[in-house]
Amino acid sequence: MFKWGLLFLGLGLAYWWFIAKKKNKNRAADNQIKQTEPTTAKPQQMVSCAYCDLHLPQNDALAQDGRYYCCAEHRDSISQKGWWGKAQWRASTNFDERPEGIAVDLAVIHHISLPPGQFGGHHIIDFFQNNLDPTAHPYFEQIANQKVSSHFLIDRNGKTTQFISLHKRAWHAGISQFFGREKCNDFSIGIELEGDGDVFFTNEQYASLAEMIGVLLKKFPDLRFAGHSDIAPERKTDPGPSFDWARLTKIAKLSEERLPFGSSSR
Ligand SMILES: [Zn+2]
Ligand SMILES: [Zn+2]
Numbered sequence: 001m002f003k004w005g006l007l008f009l010g011l012g013l014a015y016w017w018f019i020a021k022k023k024n025k026n027r028a029a030d031n032q033i034k035q036t037e038p039t040t041a042k043p044q045q046m047v048s049c050a051y052c053d054l055h056l057p058q059n060d061a062l063a064q065d066g067r068y069y070c071c072a073e074h075r076d077s078i079s080q081k082g083w084w085g086k087a088q089w090r091a092s093t094n095f096d097e098r099p100e101g102i103a104v105d106l107a108v109i110h111h112i113s114l115p116p117g118q119f120g121g122h123h124i125i126d127f128f129q130n131n132l133d134p135t136a137h138p139y140f141e142q143i144a145n146q147k148v149s150s151h152f153l154i155d156r157n158g159k160t161t162q163f164i165s166l167h168k169r170a171w172h173a174g175i176s177q178f179f180g181r182e183k184c185n186d187f188s189i190g191i192e193l194e195g196d197g198d199v200f201f202t203n204e205q206y207a208s209l210a211e212m213i214g215v216l217l218k219k220f221p222d223l224r225f226a227g228h229s230d231i232a233p234e235r236k237t238d239p240g241p242s243f244d245w246a247r248l249t250k251i252a253k254l255s256e257e258r259l260p261f262g263s264s265s266r
Helices: 002-036 123-128 138-143 203-219 245-251
Strands: 046-048 055-057 062-064 067-069 095-097 106-112 152-154 160-162 168-170 188-194 224-227
Touching: 106 203, 123 152, 152 203, 188 203, 203 245
Parallel strands: 106 188, 106 224, 152 188
Antiparallel strands: 046 055, 062 067, 095 168, 152 160
16 A cells, blocks of 8 residues: 555656646747747838938838838939939039029030049049048049039949039039030039040940930930030040940930030040
8 A cells, every 4th residue: 555655656746747847848938939029019110202202111112322212213213302313322512503594404424534544443432522532543632622523423334423413513514615605514414424535435334324314304305415525625525436426326315406516426
């Protein structure tokens, strides 16, 4: 009888030990689940469309260079304030007001490379933002204090940067004349292509330029196109003979009237 008692006691202890262990295990598992649970309780970050100011959850917005858009159409358009959503924005202080009531009806094509003949890097952006390091290259010493700008730059990869609102006057043309009208900065948009006048421009640059022209024409329907050398022939040679005007005419579907200096390379 005593033996049976011991046996039951033993079984009872074993059972108690087994249950206690199982409980501990469950508790540990519960804790683990709690720890790994995603923190969905956090409120959704809201952003506003840089084109129309619509507020929307960040997850539903299109991100572009640190900005947000409610839809592709708004991202790809020029805003009321004169900024193209598709470009990266690197604001420059080298601008002033256009004369009151003036219509923007000219786009001036330029080329630039810094240092001259070298492509890539951030020197052009630095230059237009007055951040060029004069010690980085001997040539930079001469130009670091110049205050110039352009509305747009298209680099060798076709990447487009905007520096100045299209409603403001950028400082790209200098002393210039377009069929008797002086001071072309007043009524023009400046477009710089990264290039040196010798090497051909890239396919990506032509594609980006044509896309940009399509967008610009919606906002500025009277736009005509000229090279810097066309409006300042004594001083300037850009974009130069390596720029293929005929190719641009074709891919941007430009009519002859939009090219008063013709479509042959010059
Ligand atoms: Zn929008
Ligand atoms: Zn130029």
